Amino acid sequence: DQQVKQNSPSLSVQEGRISILNCDYTNSMFDYFLWYKKYPAEGPTFLISISSIKDKNEDGRFTVFLNKSAKHLSLHIVPSQPGDSAVYFCAARTKTSYDKVIFGPGTSLSVIP
């Protein structure tokens, strides 16, 4: 059973609008969450992260929101740009399994010019 779920395999958004990518998790021991971005023929690259002691973290156009009671996090991209078109992976880890990062299946974002 997947501990990190991304229920939308794909998402299309107009350039300039907001992109919202969702992620749900089942393990209440997760204490740190990360988002990675992957372009075709490249490895994933780190985008943004959030600790479980926070409910929001912002970095430029990217903001991650964490709702621990709902075991849900979301990545907001505002404004969306064509260069944001990529696969986005949500990932999580526990304090005791620091190196065992669990990845979700990914959401493919297409930003339409």
Place this chain on the structure above:
Amino acid sequence: DADVTQTPRNRITKTGKRIMLECSQTKGHDRMYWYRQDPGLGLRLIYYSFDVKDINKGEISDGYSVSRQAQAKFSLSLESAIPNQTALYFCATSVAGSGRNNNEQFFGPGTRLTVL
């Protein structure tokens, strides 16, 4: 540039063959990882290593072995490849507890392996 490189980038092999995927890094990181990516499943951890003498199994280590020849090199072997090992394989590195991006992992470009 400090980087994570993987060889080969693409490989087609036959069932039962032994194959080795190699990873090298110039980042000076102590931790290295091997993942596989399958459609609909994301990345799953195969093995990880804290240093040359410390190797640990990940989520899906059966059918795989690894060797950490040096701090900068971490290779993944399939002793007898089978078709369900067809996947995209990624190597990654990290250094623990550093700065703002706690346990951020740096990935290589991937190796696409097909087992016929």
